[in-house]
Each structure stands twice: as structure tokens, then as C-alpha cells.
Amino acid sequence: MSCSFLCQIDEHRVVSVPYWSVEIDMNINPHLPSEYINNLENPMEIIHEAERAAEKDIWSLMQYTENLRRQYGKEPHSMEILLKKLYVRRMAADIGITKIYASGKMVFMKTVMNKQVFKLITDSVVSDVHRNSLVFEGDQIKAELLLELPREQLLNWIFQLANNLR
Numbered sequence: 001m002s003c004s005f006l007c008q009i010d011e012h013r014v015v016s017v018p019y020w021s022v023e024i025d026m027n028i029n030p031h032l033p034s035e036y037i038n039n040l041e042n043p044m045e046i047i048h049e050a051e052r053a054a055e056k057d058i059w060s061l062m063q064y065t066e067n068l069r070r071q072y073g074k075e076p077h078s079m080e081i082l083l084k085k086l087y088v089r090r091m092a093a094d095i096g097i098t099k100i101y102a103s104g105k106m107v108f109m110k111t112v113m114n115k116q117v118f119k120l121i122t123d124s125v126v127s128d129v130h131r132n133s134l135v136f137e138g139d140q141i142k143a144e145l146l147l148e149l150p151r152e153q154l155l156n157w158i159f160q161l162a163n164n165l166r
Helices: 003-011 034-039 043-056 058-072 077-094 115-123 128-133 151-165
Strands: 023-025 097-103 106-111 134-137 140-144
Touching (some): 043 058, 058 077, 115 134, 128 151
Antiparallel strands (some): 097 106, 106 140
């Protein structure tokens, strides 16, 4: 194989980043209800285990979430938000996004991907709403929303976007 062929493959490859290098700069810090905490054997350990699962890969996090639900039932809304943040961070790491933050109606995602990879990924996004809101500029993906969303709804929107992008 020639170098030019391998170079072409390399420039069209999604490069992941380490999970812990992904920063989600959104002021969402849910507090678990006391009745849920009382049902957990060790609440802090449960959260740390979820983080360790997310650090491994998306499949480990999915298995962890399923086991948590099997053992304790459906999680309360605040635990769902906490898990969603872990999922967003994991999916972002998998597609090379290093930072996610919002300002007004704009969501910014700092990334290590190049424009060719961005185009390949966005061409496969099923949701017109997500695809049409995305622009690649420099080392960032920008998404313009129609209106400013409350933080939890914004996290849901970013979760859906990240799921579409992977």
C-alpha cells in the first residue's frame, strides 16, 4: 500500500480522545433525592462505578445502567440526568470532542476531528434538525438552536445530537 492511500485513510478516521479529557461546561449538578440514596448501599460508590464504566466504553456504561435498574428499579430524574452527562461525555470522547459548552442559543464543541470527518459524520445524521444546525469552523463544531433551552433540556438535546453523531 502506498503512503498516499494510508494518508487518505488517516484523514478520514474518527480519532477518539480519553474520556477524562472531555469537559462538559454546563452548570448541571443534580442532587439525588434522599429516598433514593437510602435505597442504595453506597451512593458514592454507585456514582464512581458509573464513572468507571463510562471511562471504559459506551457498552460498559449501558450494561452498568441496565444492572443498576435491575437492582434498584428505574432511577429518579436527577440520577437520569447524572447518567446522561456520563453518556454525553463518553460519546463525545468516542468522536473526538474535547469540550462542550453553551452560550445563549449556541452550543460549541471543541474537537480534534477535521472537516472531512465532520462531513462524513454529518452526512449520516438521520435527524434533519441536528444536521442542519451544525457548522464546522476551525477546531469547533457549532450548533445553533432555535431558542435558548433550560439546562436539562439542553443536555437532552446534546445527548440526542451526540447519539446521532456516533
